[in-house]
Amino acid sequence: MDRSGGNDDVQAELDSVETELELVELQITELLQKQTELTSRKNALLQRLEEACDTAQPSSSSSSASLKSSRADPVMSKQEMQRYDGADFSWSKEVEQQLKDSFHLSKFRPLQLRAINLSLSGKDLFLVMPTGRGKSLCYQLPAVCSKGFTLVVTPLVSLMEDQIMYLKSIDVSAVMLNASSSKEHAKTVMAGMTDPKTPFKLVYVTPEKIAKSKLLMSRLEKGYNANLLSRIAVDEVHCCSQWGHDFRPDYKLLGILKRQFPKVPLLGLTATATSSVLKDCEKILCVSQPITLTSSFNRTNLYYEVRIKDSDASISDVASLINSRYKDQSGIVYVFSQKDAESVSSELQKRDILAYPYHANMDPDDKSRVHRKWTSNKIRVVVATVAFGMGIDKPDVRFVIHHTISKSIENYYQESGRAGRDDQPADCIIYFGFSDIFRISTMVVMENVGQQKLLQMVDYCQNIDRCRRSLMAVHFDEVWDDEGCNQMCDTCRHAKDYTTVDITQHARQVVQILELAGSMDEKLTPLKLVEAWMGKGPAKRRKMIQTTTLSRLQAEAVIVRLLLQGYLREDFSFTPYTTYFYMKLGRKAPLLKSQTHTLSMKMRTTESGSAGDTSAFETNEKEDDIIFEPVVMDNSCPPQPKQKLFKEQRNLSRKRDLKPGSQTNKWTEEQLTDRHGEEEEDKRGSIMKQHVVEVDVEINIVDNIGVNNGQKTPSHPVKPCSKRKSTTPQRVRRKPRANSEVAAIPSQTSDGAPLANTVPSSPSQASGISETAAEELCELRNYYSKQLRRINYISHEYLGQPAEPGVLACIREPLKSLRLPRRVTIAQTARSLWTRVSSRQKLVHR
Numbered sequence: 001m002d003r004s005g006g007n008d009d010v011q012a013e014l015d016s017v018e019t020e021l022e023l024v025e026l027q028i029t030e031l032l033q034k035q036t037e038l039t040s041r042k043n044a045l046l047q048r049l050e051e052a053c054d055t056a057q058p059s060s061s062s063s064s065a066s067l068k069s070s071r072a073d074p075v076m077s078k079q080e081m082q083r084y085d086g087a088d089f090s091w092s093k094e095v096e097q098q099l100k101d102s103f104h105l106s107k108f109r110p111l112q113l114r115a116i117n118l119s120l121s122g123k124d125l126f127l128v129m130p131t132g133r134g135k136s137l138c139y140q141l142p143a144v145c146s147k148g149f150t151l152v153v154t155p156l157v158s159l160m161e162d163q164i165m166y167l168k169s170i171d172v173s174a175v176m177l178n179a180s181s182s183k184e185h186a187k188t189v190m191a192g193m194t195d196p197k198t199p200f201k202l203v204y205v206t207p208e209k210i211a212k213s214k215l216l217m218s219r220l221e222k223g224y225n226a227n228l229l230s231r232i233a234v235d236e237v238h239c240c241s242q243w244g245h246d247f248r249p250d251y252k253l254l255g256i257l258k259r260q261f262p263k264v265p266l267l268g269l270t271a272t273a274t275s276s277v278l279k280d281c282e283k284i285l286c287v288s289q290p291i292t293l294t295s296s297f298n299r300t301n302l303y304y305e306v307r308i309k310d311s312d313a314s315i316s317d318v319a320s321l322i323n324s325r326y327k328d329q330s331g332i333v334y335v336f337s338q339k340d341a342e343s344v345s346s347e348l349q350k351r352d353i354l355a356y357p358y359h360a361n362m363d364p365d366d367k368s369r370v371h372r373k374w375t376s377n378k379i380r381v382v383v384a385t386v387a388f389g390m391g392i393d394k395p396d397v398r399f400v401i402h403h404t405i406s407k408s409i410e411n412y413y414q415e416s417g418r419a420g421r422d423d424q425p426a427d428c429i430i431y432f433g434f435s436d437i438f439r440i441s442t443m444v445v446m447e448n449v450g451q452q453k454l455l456q457m458v459d460y461c462q463n464i465d466r467c468r469r470s471l472m473a474v475h476f477d478e479v480w481d482d483e484g485c486n487q488m489c490d491t492c493r494h495a496k497d498y499t500t501v502d503i504t505q506h507a508r509q510v511v512q513i514l515e516l517a518g519s520m521d522e523k524l525t526p527l528k529l530v531e532a533w534m535g536k537g538p539a540k541r542r543k544m545i546q547t548t549t550l551s552r553l554q555a556e557a558v559i560v561r562l563l564l565q566g567y568l569r570e571d572f573s574f575t576p577y578t579t580y581f582y583m584k585l586g587r588k589a590p591l592l593k594s595q596t597h598t599l600s601m602k603m604r605t606t607e608s609g610s611a612g613d614t615s616a617f618e619t620n621e622k623e624d625d626i627i628f629e630p631v632v633m634d635n636s637c638p639p640q641p642k643q644k645l646f647k648e649q650r651n652l653s654r655k656r657d658l659k660p661g662s663q664t665n666k667w668t669e670e671q672l673t674d675r676h677g678e679e680e681e682d683k684r685g686s687i688m689k690q691h692v693v694e695v696d697v698e699i700n701i702v703d704n705i706g707v708n709n710g711q712k713t714p715s716h717p718v719k720p721c722s723k724r725k726s727t728t729p730q731r732v733r734r735k736p737r738a739n740s741e742v743a744a745i746p747s748q749t750s751d752g753a754p755l756a757n758t759v760p761s762s763p764s765q766a767s768g769i770s771e772t773a774a775e776e777l778c779e780l781r782n783y784y785s786k787q788l789r790r791i792n793y794i795s796h797e798y799l800g801q802p803a804e805p806g807v808l809a810c811i812r813e814p815l816k817s818l819r820l821p822r823r824v825t826i827a828q829t830a831r832s833l834w835t836r837v838s839s840r841q842k843l844v845h846r
């Protein structure tokens, strides 16, 4: 009986069952995610119903403009909470008085009074309120109404300076301490902290100051013991959390404040924290069960719009918007980099727009000059990087245009929120460009959840059928009713201008290109992938892929969709000089192998020829040639000399590989031929020719010498990591070696059992390999088996060859596959596996 054939069948079935199981697990994970989302949505809706019932009862609460004015507080009933909207506290009179006399304001905005009353009654509080809605008043007013002083932790010195200037202008005494404070000044401030007459009401400090100055901590302690430390305010509190978009390591150390001064109420303020960020902040700041007041994220006066960015036309488009819709009005254009700030502002200037750049590398004087001139309307437009951020408080900003998408929805919300602070209508427009995604991606790759957040932002931009506010609401854990948008976003305004198109075939084409590239051991950048799909690039090669008839923008849209839905994924590689960004097949790609699996997306129907034109989705017949080349994503800067060198080296080696007679060249050419042949033969329905690709590879099986009591013993055991068992001896090609210790020995005993002391090495290595190396190889073998199983599943092919047990199998397997009939996927992948085995072996032998 052919036991080997039987085992192979079993193994084949096992492979396919395992692959199917993987897919089922994938679906389960997705369903579980969906379940979590729906459960949280259900809870939020229940809470909203409950609130609606409560407000239907007569109550004395002040009305709140927010959709969800406050999160459920675990320690306070709704009625009790509503009491804090009232004016029957011992301090209420003074609060009213100071609002008018000191701050020159006539009434509170939603949630301000509640926050002030809660803080004055000694509660710890997190206040989440949209940017520009007046968070500062919620600690400044209590500071003025309390004995002693309030400590305010602020992330930026410029923010402190702005606040102090403002407070001085209204005669509220405030001081600051930061790294550049003089000794004299620091001494006066510290002395004031223990002075019962309290010469100031607010002390602004940076988190670094708290973390580093023992003297400050000891002064604060003295002030605390003298009951002079009345309140601690932590501005931009989301900076405490690694999940917050502005994480600052020194914020992590602020827990010391609550630990040292437990009786002092703490107020954390932010515009953009999600509930998970706040949970994290709670832990870091050591506050237990703070009350969280969340004002609706919704800014009713802001109109949100996303435009597809056509890189050539985008500047003209921005300029004509500014010159027409926003004629003589003030605004901000956000860009990606310093270079962009300079080039975009100069382009706008050429089109008669008074625009100036602003970025982190500018001289501080130039920065404040631009800021000042813009504030006083002497400059109309600031073309800025994110450096133009916190502390921007110009009321009449009529537009915020993002020439490049933000790196997260929180960032976008914060940046766009600088529009319309005077509550008058203002526009927030994003230009959404395909290549920008990957420019930003390489920038956020090192951030904890940078990639995830960027994809959420991309999802926001690509969406065309859901209210933009509803997408933000999900992000800020808020329940949203689309009608609340009041057609103040492009998707609500153009609700019917889209259609659903089936992109399954398109998706399969993209996957096929990436499979092909992978099998050729080539990597594709997103731009190269699009070009490949569109049949661009050198036309030297024969027809290998099915190209698309979609327009470039449509093709990009499909690729983005596939990326967002997990059919594609990103892959990075780093050099000291740059980050390479490639597209890979995602977890869901195998699903497209199933004929029953379909995929659709929404597309605009109005803009002909743009991403919105859906006519091309009916046909995709064109075919052309393509070559795969890795291309550097250089973060938009011109290549550095070293990058150039790297590229040249890479090109050189590529050229070398393509020399006639070169082994790699031969292989590559063959694979190209092979693939083409496959297609041709498939078309004719004939059986493929049984070519064998010859590769000059040898295997040396090494009797690994470990001298133990004069006996030859294996220096390391071979782990039983092989799943495949073979009963047939493996044929081994071996070059004779001078080393007498290296000898070809059978890898199995006559009855087929593996020899325990048989350790194979890579072709070039005659010496025995270490235990670590053996372990590494075992791991690799498992990894590669998995990959091969996946490939088998994808290509419906099976190696069907007997394998050696243990480590040898790991090396043999790729080799065997090289001797297979030329079925591109397996043979080429095997080659890449082999390369990896060799390089890993070299590594472990260093």
Ligand SMILES: Nc1ncnc2c1ncn2[C@@H]1O[C@H](COP(=O)(O)OP(=O)(O)OP(=O)(O)O)[C@@H](O)[C@H]1O
Pocket (backbone or CB within 6 Å): 105, 106, 107, 108, 109, 112, 129, 130, 131, 132, 133, 134, 135, 136, 137, 271, 391, 392, 393, 421
């Ligand atoms: N009750 C009020 N009535 C009218 N204007 C107010 C009121 N409260 C605050 N403001 C004004 O709103 C503007 C923004 O206030 P503030 O700087 O406190 O906002 P913020 O929420 O801290 O914004 P950011 O998140 O950008 O720091 C200020 O000009 C302030 O004077």
